Amino acid sequence: YHPDAELAPRDVVTRAIWDEMKHGKLQNVFLDVTHLKPGFLKERFPMIYATCLQYGVDITQDQIPVAPSAHYLMGGIKTGLFGETSLPGLWAVGExxxxGVHGANRLASNSLLEGLVFGMRVGQAVGRSSLSPAEGEKVGLPRLSRPAPAERYLLVQKELREKMWNNVGIIRSETSLSEAIARWTSWSWVLKKPGLSRLALETRNMLLASAAMMEAALRRKESIGAHYREDFPSSGTNPSPDHIRLTRTSLRKHFTSI
Ligand SMILES: Cc1cc2nc3c(=O)[nH]c(=O)nc-3n(C[C@H](O)[C@H](O)[C@H](O)COP(=O)(O)OP(=O)(O)OC[C@H]3O[C@@H](n4cnc5c(N)ncnc54)[C@H](O)[C@@H]3O)c2cc1C
Incomplete structure (x- = not known):
């Protein structure tokens, strides 16, 4: 798949594993580190060694079953360099x-930068702020009503996760994204009549975040970093701006209930 094999960029390795799993109808592939000395493995990767052992895999002797998973979300709530957002009184930090420090692909250990640098900056900025919660801009929160039975939200969450993984995950296309948007629309009752419970509000938040991801993935008609469009496999053919900026209004074209 790549001259650097498993040391290739993460998106390349992920697609290679995905491809092998799909064609071989496999649940996972295997990582073999048995060529490394047992002492080195135990000392260098103590947590991985201990965790795998709990599941009956001794990485010094056995092959390790591996499969792709969601590791980091590039993008998020747009902030300035002190975590401030466009909403006075709201700061965002972390994942x-x-x-603006991330590009299209995940670089190792960038969460340290997010946590240490931006965590400190945001803490200081919040401490310096004289804004009281009452002074925060009115955000037009919806009227909340009696929530639906919990099972209905849990089912939406389960199906949404599956749809996001299968259609908006490692490999995307206009077809897979349009299918996901159509499915999303069938859950719009969650947004139209927001319920007053943690589960109802978290489901609503999940739907909002997933709508933003689908919209951005649909607009970006190129493949770059972790965003891979099967129908636009190369980068730069139809380059989109560095960052796609979405607002609630701009999402309404495909997600009318937002
Ligand atoms: C398998 C894996 C390996 C990773 N390895 C690395 C690595 O090697 N190096 C690296 O830099 N990064 C790594 N990352 C990424 C890194 O772990 C995350 O980016 C980072 O932990 C995000 O920190 P955070 O504080 O923003 O969010 P989180 O760590 O997700 O913290 C959010 C917190 O909010 C809490 N919470 C959620 N909802 C509510 C609510 N309604 N009310 C109150 N609290 C709530 C959660 O319980 C959680 O404690 C890895 C991620 C994964 C999944």
Whole structure:
């Protein structure tokens, strides 16, 4: 798949594993590190060694079953360099924020930067702020009503996760994204009549975040970093702006209930 094999960029390795799993109808592929000395493995990867052992896999002797998973979300709530958002009184930090330090692919250990640098900056900015919660801009929160039975939200969450993984995950296309948007629309009752419970509100938040991801993936008609469009496999053929900026209004074209 790549001259650097498993040391190729993460998106390349992920697609290679995905491809092997799909064609071989496999649940996972295997990582073999048995050529490395047992002492080195135990010392260098103590957590991985201990965790695998709990599941009956001794990485010094056995092959390790591996499969792709969601590791980091590039993008998020747009912030300035001190975590401030366009909403006075709201700061975002960590994986939820889009501070501008990430490109299209995940670089190792960038969460340290997010946590240490931006965590400190946001803490200081919040401490300096004289804004009281009452002064925060009115955000037009919806009227909340009696929530639907919990099972209905749990089912939406389960199916949404599956749809996002299968259609908006490692490999995307206009067909897979349009299919996901159609399915999303069938859950719009969650947004039209927002329920007052943690489960109802979290389901609503999941639907909003997934709508933003689908919209951005649909607009970006190229493949770059972790965003891979099967129908536009090369980068730069139809380059989109560095960052796609979405607002609630701009999402309404495909997601009318937002
Ligand atoms: C398998 C894996 C390996 C990774 N390896 C690395 C690595 O080697 N190096 C690296 O830099 N990054 C790594 N990352 C990414 C890194 O772990 C995350 O980006 C980072 O932990 C995000 O920190 P955070 O504080 O923004 O969010 P989180 O760590 O997700 O913290 C959010 C917190 O909010 C809490 N919460 C959620 N909802 C509510 C609510 N309604 N009310 C109150 N609390 C709530 C959650 O319980 C959680 O404690 C890895 C991620 C994964 C999944």
């Amino acid at each position: 939820a924020a889009c501070t």
